[in-house]
Amino acid sequence: xxxxxxxxxxxxxxxxxxxxxxxxxxxxxxxxxxxxxxxxxxxxxxxxxxxxxxxxxxxxxxxxxxxxxxxxxxxxxxxxxxxxxxxxxxxxxxxxxxxxxxxxxxxxxxxxxxxxxxxxxxxxxxxxxxxxxxxxxxxxxxxxxxxxxxxxxxxxxxxxxxxxxxxxxxxxxxxxxxxxxxxxxxxxxxxxxxxxxxxxxxxxxxxxxxxxxxxxxxxxxxxxxxxxxxxxxxxxxxxxxxxxxxxxxxxxxxxxxxxxxxxxxxxxxxxxxxxxxxxxxxxxxxxxxxxxxxxxxxxxxxxxxxxxxxxxxxxxxxxxxxxxxxxxxxxxxxxxxxxxxxxxxxxxxxxxxxxxxxxxxxxxxxxxxxxxxxxxxxxxxxxxxxxxxxxxxxxxxxxxxxxxxxxxxxxxxxxxxxx
Amino acid sequence: xxxxxxxxxxxxxxxxxxxxxxxxxxxxxxxxxxxxxxxxxxxxxxxxxxxxxxxxxxxxxxxxxxxxxxxxxxxxxxxxxxxxxxxxxxxxxxxxxxxxxxxxxxxxxxxxxxxxxxxxxxxxxxxxxxxxxxxxxxxxx
Numbered sequence: 126x127x128x129x130x131x132x133x134x135x136x137x138x139x140x141x142x143x144x145x146x147x148x149x150x151x152x153x154x155x156x157x158x159x160x161x162x163x164x165x166x167x168x169x170x171x172x173x174x175x176x177x178x179x180x181x182x183x184x185x186x187x188x189x190x191x192x193x194x195x196x197x198x199x200x201x202x203x204x205x206x207x208x209x210x211x212x213x214x215x216x217x218x219x220x221x222x223x224x225x226x227x228x229x230x231x232x233x234x235x236x237x238x239x240x241x242x243x244x245x246x247x248x249x250x251x252x253x254x255x256x257x258x259x260x261x262x263x264x265x266x267x268x269x270x271x272x273x274x275x276x277x278x279x280x281x282x283x284x285x286x287x288x289x290x291x292x293x294x295x296x297x298x299x300x301x302x303x304x305x306x307x308x309x310x311x312x313x314x315x316x317x318x319x320x321x322x323x324x325x326x327x328x329x330x331x332x333x334x335x336x337x338x339x340x341x342x343x344x345x346x347x348x349x350x351x352x353x354x355x356x357x358x359x360x361x362x363x364x365x366x367x368x369x370x371x372x373x374x375x376x377x378x379x380x381x382x383x384x385x386x387x388x389x390x391x392x393x394x395x396x397x398x399x400x401x402x403x404x405x406x407x408x409x410x411x412x413x414x415x416x417x418x419x420x421x422x423x424x425x426x427x428x429x430x431x432x433x434x435x436x437x438x439x440x441x442x443x444x445x446x447x448x449x450x451x452x453x454x455x456x457x458x459x460x461x462x463x464x465x466x467x468x469x470x471x472x473x474x475x476x477x478x479x480x481x482x483x484x485x486x487x488x489x490x491x492x493x494x495x496x497x498x499x500x501x502x503x504x505x506x507x508x509x510x511x512x513x514x515x516x517x518x519x520x521x522x523x524x525x526x527x528x529x530x531x532x533x534x535x536x537x538x539x540x541x542x543x544x
Numbered sequence: 545x546x547x548x549x550x551x552x553x554x555x556x557x558x559x560x561x562x563x564x565x566x567x568x569x570x571x572x573x574x575x576x577x578x579x580x581x582x583x584x585x586x587x588x589x590x591x592x593x594x595x596x597x598x599x600x601x602x603x604x605x606x607x608x609x610x611x612x613x614x615x616x617x618x619x620x621x622x623x624x625x626x627x628x629x630x631x632x633x634x635x636x637x638x639x640x641x642x643x644x645x646x647x648x649x650x651x652x653x654x655x656x657x658x659x660x661x662x663x664x665x666x667x668x669x670x671x672x673x674x675x676x677x678x679x680x681x682x683x684x685x
């Protein structure tokens with residue numbers, strides 16, 4: 126069965142080059158008959174292929190602003206990384222006001238909810254009752270990576286919902302209370318920095334769906350910019366402080382726990398290395414691990430406008446003179462902590478296994494080893510698979526033919542001509 | 545057709561940055577075979593410890609991995625200085641690692657004990673001045 130992915134291919138634009146094939150961290154892309162295709166159950170929606178594609182054939186599918194018309198009352202949930210997209214922004218209140226000008230009736234800052242998540246996590250860690258190290262669940266691409274490649278680490282995943290989901294629950298409750306409208310008439314929209322969050326929120330696998338749509342930061346930015354220019358003095362008041370805003374870049378979530386023994390890493394290759402180490406029991410003295418698939422964290426998401434490093438600097442400027450945290454759990458007395466906990470455990474996805482039966486898998490693996498010996502080992506990817514080893518696997522599984530290897534073909538051709 | 549998959553790795557004794565590559569590759573193969581995560585972890589930990597040991601004490605060596613449908617046999621062969629007292633070396637916390645290695649967080653004297661803990665069978669064949677061969681067997685089911 127093919128599951129939903131935000132990352133998709135525009136096959137008219139695809140020229141069948143191997144940039145994305147080589148870049149994909151889970152070897153989920155192949156080129157067949159001159160076009161790339163994504164192996165659905167391996168894709169973790171990290172967006173690396175979108176970033177690398179020189180022809181813009183890889184794109185993220187997200188909801189459109191026009192969907193706001195389907196609801197009587199709409200609430201925007203801006204990701205903290207959205208604040209980092211603007212030049213010369215004095216205060217994020219301009220962004221919050223701007224959102225109310227472009228069609229939203231209310232705004233609930235994900236950065237505010239992030240402060241609640243930090244508070245809950247701090248309490249949990251103080252109690253000492255958690256698997257060490259606790260691994261953040263805030264980056265959905267990392268969660269999917271763990272699902273596919275590190276099943277042993279699934280119990281280490283944090284069970285407090287990610288900030289966006291906490292924000293969605295609080296926003297909906299507030300909207301229902303203030304408007305008296307039926308739940309289906311209220312639209313909750315997240316403004317996302319990345320395709321991974323589009324997929325995770327629109328098609329959750331463990332918890333219920335809490336948003337009605339996920340918009341792209343870049344698209345909202347285009348609408349926001351002219352609207353914000355008209356604001357003289359904003360009336361909105363931010364509910365996030367340094368803690369919430371810092372969640373937008375790598376290390377922000379971890380440092381908010383005020384614990385010395387944390388580890389924060391960005392980039393999917395680094396994340397894989399760290400997860401390998403945790404699996405090998407090498408990092409059991411670490412209390413908390415924050416991993417972000419994108420370099421620099423959420424400001425590095427491929428739906429953003431600004432360069433991640435510039436964006437980070439902008440967040441630091443916006444944080445200046447702000448309180449450490451502006452939202453506290455006690456500000457939301459109607460909510461119980463249990464409502465912010467994940468309702469189940471993330472399940473292993475055996476997409477990398479060669480066969481259901483280990484004996485069969487062993488036979489395939491032996492076949493792969495035999496095939497690999499015949500291959501040139503130069504990892505040119507002209508066959509459409511990212512490496513010779515991966516090609517050997519594709520051949521063993523009957524998904525590619527030996528004749529797809531250009532080097533072997535060239536040799537055969539030369540032999541024929543020599544005869 | 546043979547029913548065992550053989551993998552061979554050279555463990556570079558001069559380079560800490562590549563230590564662990566062999567165990568990572570083996571770990572990935574086991575995952576592809578659909579071996580239970582608990583067993584994959586045992587193999588990864590035992591083999592990584594043994595690899596690191598070869599780097600620290602023996603200037604590297606070779607690792608031969610034989611993967612069969614029911615068990616994995618890892619043989620690590622080095623031509624280092626050998627272990628004078630195996631019983632002592634097997635004691636938790638006993639270490640002869642130099643300070644340079646300890647400063648990297650290794651050499652806590654848990655290498656051999658950990659290999660034993662995470663393997664189903666373990667054999668040490670060592671001769672002072674000649675080298676050491678550590679054999680680790682882990683059942684896959």
